[in-house]
Amino acid sequence: MNDRWLLVFPAFGGLLLIVALLLQIHRWNEEERMLRTAGSVVAVSGRGCPSIAFSTGQGERVTFPGQVCSRPGYEIGESVELLYDPLEPENAHIDGFTQNWFVSLILGSFGSIFLLGGMVFVLPEALARRRRSRLERRGQAVQARIVEIRRNPFATLNNVPAWQLVCQWQNPANGAVHLFYSEDLWFDPLPFVQRDSLQVRIDPDNPRRYSVDTSFLPRLAM
Numbered sequence: 001m002n003d004r005w006l007l008v009f010p011a012f013g014g015l016l017l018i019v020a021l022l023l024q025i026h027r028w029n030e031e032e033r034m035l036r037t038a039g040s041v042v043a044v045s046g047r048g049c050p051s052i053a054f055s056t057g058q059g060e061r062v063t064f065p066g067q068v069c070s071r072p073g074y075e076i077g078e079s080v081e082l083l084y085d086p087l088e089p090e091n092a093h094i095d096g097f098t099q100n101w102f103v104s105l106i107l108g109s110f111g112s113i114f115l116l117g118g119m120v121f122v123l124p125e126a127l128a129r130r131r132r133s134r135l136e137r138r139g140q141a142v143q144a145r146i147v148e149i150r151r152n153p154f155a156t157l158n159n160v161p162a163w164q165l166v167c168q169w170q171n172p173a174n175g176a177v178h179l180f181y182s183e184d185l186w187f188d189p190l191p192f193v194q195r196d197s198l199q200v201r202i203d204p205d206n207p208r209r210y211s212v213d214t215s216f217l218p219r220l221a222m
Helices: 003-032 097-138
Strands: 035-044 048-057 061-065 079-083 092-094 139-157 160-170 178-179 195-201 206-214
Touching: 003 092, 003 097, 048 079, 048 092, 061 092, 092 097, 097 195, 097 206, 160 195, 178 195, 178 206
Parallel strands: none
Antiparallel strands: 035 048, 035 079, 048 061, 079 092, 139 160, 139 195, 160 178, 195 206
């Protein structure tokens, strides 16, 4: 998968989280100069959107729309606590959890989903790169015979499982047989495998740490 596309979802998720945080900080800073008072619901639209009326300290009558619509919601005549800006009384909102946090929570929730979902793809790839880089410097190169080209049911994208190359190598020092699995591939590699073995870089002290060389395969176009 194209490396740039791997970063899109976590980057977008991180952006949404930053926007949610900035909106909430702005709301907190705004509320520091606001005054608290009581108002009443004077109208409710069909979607459950309330209109609130209140009087300022100078006796000015102000009506403003609630920022969050819900059903069941408010009833006409219901008393509500609210905050308003004394310099701009129209800048007011109901002082409740939903009104104070709704937008930030929605953006934060979507941001978390995109961030965590994207990390499912980015983190394994980052760890694989780190392992490959370390093994290229310190690892021992061995030739492992290809024994299978298979689907990996534990890695899917849009419900389509990835492909894997499976190869094996017998350690001449102790006769033990080791199975090596390539990184997940998002296209069928079979038409491009014109060889019987693959180079594998292993940690001489722990052959379970390895990296299968698939650099001969074409890159998936995005």
